[in-house]
Amino acid sequence: MIVHHTATGNRDDLSLDWAYTLSRAIQNWHMDHNGWIDTGQNFTISRGGHITEGRHRSLETLRGGVSFVHGAHAGPANGSSIGIENEGAYVSVAPTDTLYESLVDFCAYTCHQYDVEPARIFGHRDFMSTQCPGNVLYGMLPQLRRDVADRLGQSPPPLRWPTVIRGDGGERVRTVQHLLRHHGAGIAADGGFGPITENAVKAFQTDAALNADGVVRQETWQELILALRRGSAGEGVRAVQRQLHYQGFTTAVDGQFGPGTDRSVREFQARHGLTASGVVEPPTWRALVA
Template identity: 50%
Template sequence: MDAEIRLTRRGLLGGTGAVLGGALLGPVAGAPPAASAQAAPRLYTRSEWGARPPTSAATVLDQGPDHIVVHHTATANSTDYSLEHAFSLSRSIQNFHMDGNGWADTGQQLTISRGGHLMEGRNRSAEAISAGRHVVGAHTGNHNSHTIGIENEGIYMTAGPTGSLWSELVATCAWLCDVYQLDPHAAIVGHRDYNATACPGDVLYARLPQLRNEVAGSLGARRVKQAAPAVPSGLPGPRHTFDHGPAVGPGESIR
């Protein structure tokens, strides 16, 4: 880990627990006590937004992810910032992934609406994060076994996210970096860093250095990197709603 940013273990384990869906999840059995300096954001669970049952249970690994992948949903930049709209978005994504893609469930682990509402995606994601483990999703081709994906509502090829979405993205990435002991400057990436896609959009991708800086700052780090200009990537953009590029590789399960 970078010598300039040595993050201590402040994961939401031990005696602190994590606030998920309004409930406090208790300590993980056998986990060492840990004082968390990073508060868990309000995470709306699958039961709250009305998820369908998955056709098969998610695979949970006994280790955390090493990268956080930022996506855009390739949906309209809605001006409906309500919680009801956010829940409807999560249901629509799940329906497309299950009925359109033939997957067992929602592909990504987390979703943030333009109103700044954070929602659980793939089944058992909230449980796994609380335990410092990783649910294998379907969001970044050939890299799902070691990355956690955040879908950000909207399309960010020429426009930027709302302030509410941005603030929640910073808080969510800080929480994940805290839980998994990740250096935000190394761990936070865009979908295009792994696959041939414009996702998460030229504008949002150009703001990833700012995202890393803000997350690092909230964790007490003191390194600053300059933001990159938003320039056209030349990579393939969305072909249709919910198309953010390659989500599974030829050797990966779509369960």
């Protein structure tokens, strides 16, 4: 399952009529403008929570549970996923509760029909260089996976490294920037992912022999992070402290891993079901930035 946003306006019309109108408008655009045989995505969820079929026979195959319709929504991932477009633009605001509830229901049903785990819910940006499904909706995917697992009576899925991309803002971006600074980049840790940060990411990726696309995914995270413990100091510690602070811990942000940071790290680890070792290693980093 690949989650998208339509990047269209956040309208107040929550009616079924509008959901149909939107669905047809997308179909017209994809056929008349893009020259495709039908709508690109498999399903569309309106801000009113109404789910409409996109590409023909998507619903029939989903009900059957053995095959799916090959759509056009996520480039290289088209052949192994179904695309769910969510009406609206979620770069800086969250979707309506009604939309989110429909998305949970729909993903739970899809997981059940195709016998796939909620951990297999992704965002468009996990596969292509795009903002989609917006910083805010993308940031809700860990919660979505947990809610879907809960709906299916399954235990919570493991956390994934988030994809961070140009145009994003917030604490996760600041963490990337602090880590880039640790690795020698002369950039500001201002929480805004603009061209300067993107260039710093590309330079870092080149040095680390990674694909220099400027997008921070799992492989780049794994090279960026470092093990930290009591006595550590510097930009990496600052990144951890800022995340802890942001997540409600009363931690000083001074770049010094002292007893206060140690206490907060252990508490954070305990809350997230991790070994409360006080050592910040990959599982703790992943939980910090998820």
